[in-house]
Amino acid sequence: MPSWAPLTAEQLAEQRRGLSEAQLQDRKIVNVNAETVTDVSATDIPGHWGQGQDDSWDLERFRQVLDIKFYQNKPHDAAFSLIGVDASIANAFRRILIAEIPTLAIEDIFVFDNTSIIQDEVLAHRLGLIPLTGGKEGLDRMSWFKKPPPKDDYAAQALYDQDDLAPSASAPNDHNTVVMSLKVECRWATTNEDGRDGKALALDGETDPSVRYVNSNVYAHQLVFEPQGDQTDWFAGDDAIRPMNPDILIAKLRPGQRINLRCHCIKGIGGDHAKFSPVATASYRLLPHINIISPILGNEAKKFQRCFPRGVIDLVPDEESGENKAIVADPMKDTVSRECLRHEEFKGKVKLGRIRDHFIWGVESTGQFESDELFLDSVRLLKAKAEKFKRHLTKVEEGG
Amino acid sequence: MAQETVDEPMEDAPAGAEANDADFVYEKQRLRVLPGSSDTAASFAFEREDHTLGNALRYMIMKNPEVEFCGYSIPHPSEAVMNLRIQTWDGANVNDVLRKGLDDLADLCDVVEDKFTAARDEFNATHPDRTTDKR
Numbered sequence: 001m002p003s004w005a006p007l008t009a010e011q012l013a014e015q016r017r018g019l020s021e022a023q024l025q026d027r028k029i030v031n032v033n034a035e036t037v038t039d040v041s042a043t044d045i046p047g048h049w050g051q052g053q054d055d056s057w058d059l060e061r062f063r064q065v066l067d068i069k070f071y072q073n074k075p076h077d078a079a080f081s082l083i084g085v086d087a088s089i090a091n092a093f094r095r096i097l098i099a100e101i102p103t104l105a106i107e108d109i110f111v112f113d114n115t116s117i118i119q120d121e122v123l124a125h126r127l128g129l130i131p132l133t134g135g136k137e138g139l140d141r142m143s144w145f146k147k148p149p150p151k152d153d154y155a156a157q158a159l160y161d162q163d164d165l166a167p168s169a170s171a172p173n174d175h176n177t178v179v180m181s182l183k184v185e186c187r188w189a190t191t192n193e194d195g196r197d198g199k200a201l202a203l204d205g206e207t208d209p210s211v212r213y214v215n216s217n218v219y220a221h222q223l224v225f226e227p228q229g230d231q232t233d234w235f236a237g238d239d240a241i242r243p244m245n246p247d248i249l250i251a252k253l254r255p256g257q258r259i260n261l262r263c264h265c266i267k268g269i270g271g272d273h274a275k276f277s278p279v280a281t282a283s284y285r286l287l288p289h290i291n292i293i294s295p296i297l298g299n300e301a302k303k304f305q306r307c308f309p310r311g312v313i314d315l316v317p318d319e320e321s322g323e324n325k326a327i328v329a330d331p332m333k334d335t336v337s338r339e340c341l342r343h344e345e346f347k348g349k350v351k352l353g354r355i356r357d358h359f360i361w362g363v364e365s366t367g368q369f370e371s372d373e374l375f376l377d378s379v380r381l382l383k384a385k386a387e388k389f390k391r392h393l394t395k396v397e398e399g400g
Numbered sequence: 401m402a403q404e405t406v407d408e409p410m411e412d413a414p415a416g417a418e419a420n421d422a423d424f425v426y427e428k429q430r431l432r433v434l435p436g437s438s439d440t441a442a443s444f445a446f447e448r449e450d451h452t453l454g455n456a457l458r459y460m461i462m463k464n465p466e467v468e469f470c471g472y473s474i475p476h477p478s479e480a481v482m483n484l485r486i487q488t489w490d491g492a493n494v495n496d497v498l499r500k501g502l503d504d505l506a507d508l509c510d511v512v513e514d515k516f517t518a519a520r521d522e523f524n525a526t527h528p529d530r531t532t533d534k535r
Contacts, residue, residue: 046465057463057504063511070523071535079535080519082512089508092456100452164428332534362535372520376513383509385453386502389446392431393502397495 019052029289029353034341042086042356078371081287082359090284090359096378097282099271103368104132104139104178104241106263106275108147113260118251127182127263128275130220130248131366134178135239138231139368144169145176145266174229178241178265181224186215186253213255221246223263241265244367278374280364286354288334292326294349301326304350307340309333332360434483441487442494449482450474457484460508461501466492 027049031038046055065084072079082090109124116123146169149156169176189198189212198212209216220243227235235241251259270277290312296304297318304326305313311333318325336354340346365371434443446453454472461470461484469487486494524530 042459045462055463056465057460059504059507059511062508063515066511066515068515068519070519070527072531073520073523073527074530085508085512086459088455088459092452095450095452161428330534360535372516376516379509379513379516382452382456383506383513385449386457386506386509388427389431389453390499390502390506391427392429393495393499395429396431396433 028356030286030356032336032338032352032354034338044086073372075370076365076367078361078363078365078375080361082284082361084357085359086357087359092382093375093378094282094284096381097279097363097374098277100269100381101278101369101374101377102267102269103276103278103366104134104142104265104267105273106130106132106180107145107266107268108264109261110264111261113258116251116253116257116259123251123259123261126250127223128273130223130250131244131368132241132265133244133367134225134241135235136369138234138239139267141175141234142178142267143176145172146170172264174231176266177228178231178235179226179228180241180263180265181226181261182218182222182250182263183224183260184215184218184222184253185258186213186255188212188255189214209252209254213253216253217249218251218253218259219246220248220250222250278365278369279371280366282361282363282374284359284361286356287358287360288331288336289353289355290328290331290334291351291353292328292349293351295321296326296346296349297321298323300345303343304340304346307343307346308337309335437494439493440490441485443483443485444498446482446484448480450480451482454482454484457501457505460505461486461497463504464497464500467497 027043030040043049044055048055062084067081067083069081069083070079071081106128109127111120111124114120114123118126144165146160146165148170149160151157189196189201191197194214196211198206198214202212206212223243225235225241227240253259268276290308295318298321301315301324305315307313311330312328313326314329315324316327317323336352338352340350341352361375363371363375365374369377430447430449432445432447434445437443451474454474458470458472461467466488467486468489470485472482472484474482484498486497488494488497
């Protein structure tokens with residue numbers, strides 16, 4: 001045990017007597033100076049502040065310190081503050097959200113016919129990127145599919161690892177593959193079928209392809225879900241697998257051109273391909289902190305206010321001087337532009353910074369799952385990782 | 401007054417459970433101890449892990465006052481391996497320290513999950529339109 005091991009409660013109280021709450025709060029601030037950023041690293045490691053501060057892990061203390069405030073909770077966009085965790089933890093959640101939570105996306109495409117001007121591989125890439133949605137329970141029950149690599153592709157063979165996969169994962173079945181098909185042909189509009197004669201309209205000078213032709217644009221909603229086996233129950237009715245946004249343009253056609261293909265959608269992770277990422281963005285920023293050290297009054301206050309985005313600084317009447325005084329109204333709206341540090345009159349009157357353990361999150365789902373649920377999934381996934389390596393550690397210990 | 405514990409009747413397995421049983425697979429060992437380790441100083445190789453677990457676990461282990469040093473590295477970007485080095489003050493076993501780190505990380509996740517769920521439910525109840533002007 002090192003000399004700075006945690007102290008008893010009395011010893012600690014003795015040591016901390018000299019420290020005010022404000023001083024402790026100061027330790028949480030990342031300073032944003034005119035040309036430098038200082039005090040970036042977290043200091044809540046046992047021993048960093050000597051015996052005066054007990055930084056060893058304490059679950060109950062963490063429970064008290066941790067705070068979550070919601071600002072918005074919509075399926076496609078959640079915004080909240082996660083207060084009281086270290087950057088390494090917050091970053092783990094962010095990385096898991098982007099790269100490790102599985103979603104369903106189009107992976108294999110069998111092109112029977114494609115006479116459009118868009119090449120097979122480009123068309124396949126576009127289809128892959130279409131966000132899909134469907135019954136959440138069914139999606140959760142989907143299992144992994146992993147295509148065995150070609151026999152002559154030695155690099156892929158070396159990376160192919162079947163160990164943690166079920167034997168059934170190498171063949172498509174109703175539990176690991178969703179089939180969708182796209183069959184469209186473009187033609188001239190006719191009076192019989194469409195109530196307008198496209199060719200006659202063209203002779204009259206009509207140039208709009210959507211009037212002259214039928215199916216000149218191919219949209220995501222034209223993908224047809226073909227349920228297999230158990231999928232008729234899992235994805236019945238409103239739970240059918242479908243593109244999240246029906247109006248995504250896939251290709252443009254002209255009369256006589258055809259697209260006829262079948263897609264196999266599988267579960268995958270963002271780490272393998274961005275199309276599997278469940279979020280458009282998942283990011284955080286640190287809460288800005290503006291510390292006005294000495295009062296800024298009158299015209300200076302007005303100028304000070306204009307150094308910040310609207311709503312950050314308020315002007316309130318000051319009784320002592322009889323002038324308006326600048327106060328911080330809402331630091332969340334600040335962008336920490338450092339504009340105020342460029343002016344001579346504010347030198348030494350203001351300090352800018354950010355609060356190191358206050359993360360303002362923005363999670364924007366692509367629509368397969370809800371944003372708040374995705375964050376919870378990332379927390380559960382990190383826990384599952386820890387549990388997994390606890391099992392593996394037991395094996396290591398048994399193996400000697 | 402003491403309430404008796406009553407056995408809950410067993411329910412039918414949900415449809416599709418058999419399929420999952422058939423899918424049970426042996427979990428490949430993804431943790432190794434690198435050569436040259438002792439009881440108080442060891443390097444562990446985590447296969448298929450990266451900064452996500454590496455940095456989070458490094459932080460949780462460093463929170464333990466019995467730890468003298470903890471750091472992680474990814475020796476080569478083309479190899480999906482993360483190495484974690486732990487050195488402890490005298491007497492503390494590295495395996496115990498690693499286990500405590502993993503335990504603490506799992507506990508932390510539970511607390512975050514509970515608090516997040518509570519905060520969200522509270523927000524949904526008080527904000528029918530699910531939004532505020534703040535963000």
